[in-house]
Amino acid sequence: MQRNELTFPSTSFLGRLSDESWNELSSLWTVKTYRARHFLISADDKDSMDVYFVIDGSIRATVYTDAGREVSLLTFSNGDCIGEFSALDEAPRSSDAIAERDSIVARITPEQFRVLVRKNPDLSYTLLMLLVGHLRRLSKRVIDFNAKSADERLRDAILDLVEKRAGNGDSVLIDRPPTQSELAAVVFSSRESVAREMGRMRNAGVLLRVKRSLHIPSVTKLREYVEAAAP
Incomplete structure (x- = not known):
């Protein structure tokens, strides 16, 4: 697997690595396709501490x-690293990791990962940036949970999802959107509450269902809707 055949966001773990670090890391890993809803990691697992890298x-x-x-x-999406906590501190897994769709993932052993971190400053700095990013995102979620209602958190989550898919256009069609249960898990709400708020968004014309896809006629109008609904 050649690096020039792949594209990773510049802010992702793999996207930040130098060519030298990439070559060393990719020479060690094994690559596998995980089907949708397959568990890569199980919470509290004490036996498997491998580190995973999302290729696609x-x-x-x-x-x-x-x-x-x-x-x-x-x-986690293309270029992201998963499972580094247990590989570093040798404690049980802190969460499950589940493939949301068919995903190509590489993995290395915790021993290999620790050797790379110790000997490679470029990779160590990349790991540090990754951990800081996790902390910032989780801190924001804690603040949002305490400061915003479940409906506000849902609207923000949908807008964030849409803006990531929008590109340069104002209209977005998301082929495989999260289910209402999955959105409820993201915003710590119930599926029924998510269904009610999404119904209100459909009535407002900012969100439409097209078979199994989610259609946003105008990202601008969706953003205005979210901002107007904020207290």
Whole structure:
């Protein structure tokens, strides 16, 4: 697998690596395709501490409360690194990691990862930036949970999803949008609450269902809707 055949965001783990670090890392990993809804990592697992790298796909890190409610923590996409916590501190896994769609993922052993981190300053700095990014995103989610209602969090999550897919156009069609249950896990709400708010958004004309796809006629109008609904 050649690097020039792949495209990763410049802010992702793999996107930040130098060619030298990429060559060393990719010479060690094994690559596998994980089908949608397949578990890469199980929470509290003490036996597997491999580190994963998303070549192409989408992986969701999630946990379950004592009451059985699913809470999505982070979503990983092309170029992202998963599972580095346990590889570094040798503690049990802190969450599940589930493929949201068919995904191509590379993996290396924790021993290999620790050797690379110790000997390669470029990779170590990239890892540091990754961990800081995780902390910032999770801090924002904690603040949002305490400061915003579930409906506000849902509107923000949908706008964020749409803006990432929009490109240069104002109209967006998302072929495989998250289900209402998945959105509920992201914003820590119930599927019924998500369904009600999405119904209001459809009535406002800012969000439409086209078979299994999600159509946003105008990102600008969706953004105005979200801003106008904010207190």
